[in-house]
Amino acid sequence: MAHSHDHHHHEARPDLTRNQDLVLRTLNGADAPLSAYDILDRLRDDGLRAPLQVYRALERLIEAGLAHRLESLNAFVCCADAGCHEKASGTAAFAICSKCGRVDEFTDPEVGERLAGWAGVQGFALERTTIELRGVCQGCRTAA
Amino acid sequence: MAHSHDHHHHEARPDLTRNQDLVLRTLNGADAPLSAYDILDRLRDDGLRAPLQVYRALERLIEAGLAHRLESLNAFVCCADAGCHEKASGTAAFAICSKCGRVDEFTDPEVGERLAGWAGVQGFALERTTIELRGVCQGCRTAA
DNA sequence: TTGCGTCATGTAATAACGTAACACAGATCG
DNA sequence: CGATCTGTGTTACGTTATTACATGACGCAA
Incomplete structure (x- = not known):
């Protein structure tokens, strides 16, 4: 059962290395996607010097289902929910x-099923799916 | 009515500039996505020198619905069908x-509708959608 | 004709994003 | 102990994309 300290921040995960933890905390603390170089800049004071240190950490975090890469932005965000990779809730989509x-x-199971269905019919061995919507959010529209 | 010269190649489009036409022909002639620099290399003999010449042409071609950018690859392809942007056939997806x-x-109208539906509910003014599937195609799977 | 706006073009320089290659330190296991 | 695995740190480099500025061709109005 999940303990109840789900207050957006997270305690250090025992299975993360120092660099991975630093990068994940940085993503958690940001209110918008960060590029690898943004992250690097924010972690200079913690001793990080080279892009590769960040890219390696990001690679692990994404494998572990704790972060996502936004392809159309060349930037990264932390997952909205823990374990959003592992669930059958469907492929994550990003607006x-x-x-x-x-x-x-967000996720829409129907969308995931349709795409997986297409792959099945075509004999395409689906490994991962990217869905990204670009536009203007509610807040920005009404503020305009 | 479409004239009947739909043989994969296209005649020069009257509304395209020289650079745009060169880039579109290059994409048409390729059997896989090309990066902007790939395109540039193939067009050196035609006088192109700088990345910007290619990026500018690509920008117009994409606006005109003649080419797509594959975000997860940082590469470009020509459209499968003429006017695949303009039709209500749904958002293009790429495997x-x-x-x-x-x-x-390919397109799946249902997928486009579900995503547009989400946007509608959220008040998100959808401008464009990226859907990209990564995996191994039928041919490569059986050849393995 | 001249002058003006607009659009495509050409060029150089640089910014932004990402990776290869190598060396080292600590843990684990025979 | 040595072998191996994983993470780390560092340099250098490769790839992708943009900024800034200058030029040339065209339509159009004064």
């Missing part, structure tokens, strides 16, 4: 606001 | 083979 840069993660 | 690099473009 990215062109104005404010905020990203909203 | 990209990790082995051979081939790309298959």
Whole structure:
């Protein structure tokens, strides 16, 4: 059962290395996607010097289902929910606001099923799916 | 009515500039996505020198619905069908083979509707959608 | 004709994103 | 002990994309 300290921040995960933990905390603390170089800049004071240190950590975090890469932005975000990779809840989709840069993660099982269905029919061995919507979010539209 | 010269190649489009036409022909002649620099290399003999010349042409071609950018590859392909942007046939999706690099473009109206539906409910003004599947195509699987 | 706006072009320089290659330290296991 | 595995740190480099500026061709109005 999940313990009840689900307050957006997370305690250090025992299975993360120092660099991975630093990068994950940085993503958690950001309110918009960060590029690898953004992350690096924010972690200079913690001793990180080279892009590769960040890219390696990101690679692990994504494998572990704790972060996502946004392909259309060349940037990274932490997962909205823990374990959003592992669930059968469907492929994660992202709505990215062109104005404010905020990203909203959601899933639509039907969409995942349709795409998986297409792959099945075609004999395409599906490994991963990217779904990204670009547009202007509610907040920015009404604020305009 | 469409004239009947639909033989994969296209005649020069009257509304394209020289650079745009060169880039489109290059994409048409390729059997896999090309990066902007790949395109540039293939067009050196035609006088192109700088990346920007290619990026500018690509930008127009994409606006005009004649080419697509594959975000997860940082590469470009020509459209499978003329006018695949303009139709209500739904958002284009791409299946990209990790082995051979081939790309298959398809649309699933249901998927487009579900995503547009989400956007509607959220008040998100949808401008464009990226759907990219990564995996191994039928041909490469059986050849393995 | 001249002057003006617009659009495509050409060029150089640089920014932003990502990786290869190598060396080292600590853990684990025979 | 040595072998191996994983993470780390560092340099250098490769790839992708943009900024800034200058030029040339065209339509159009004064």
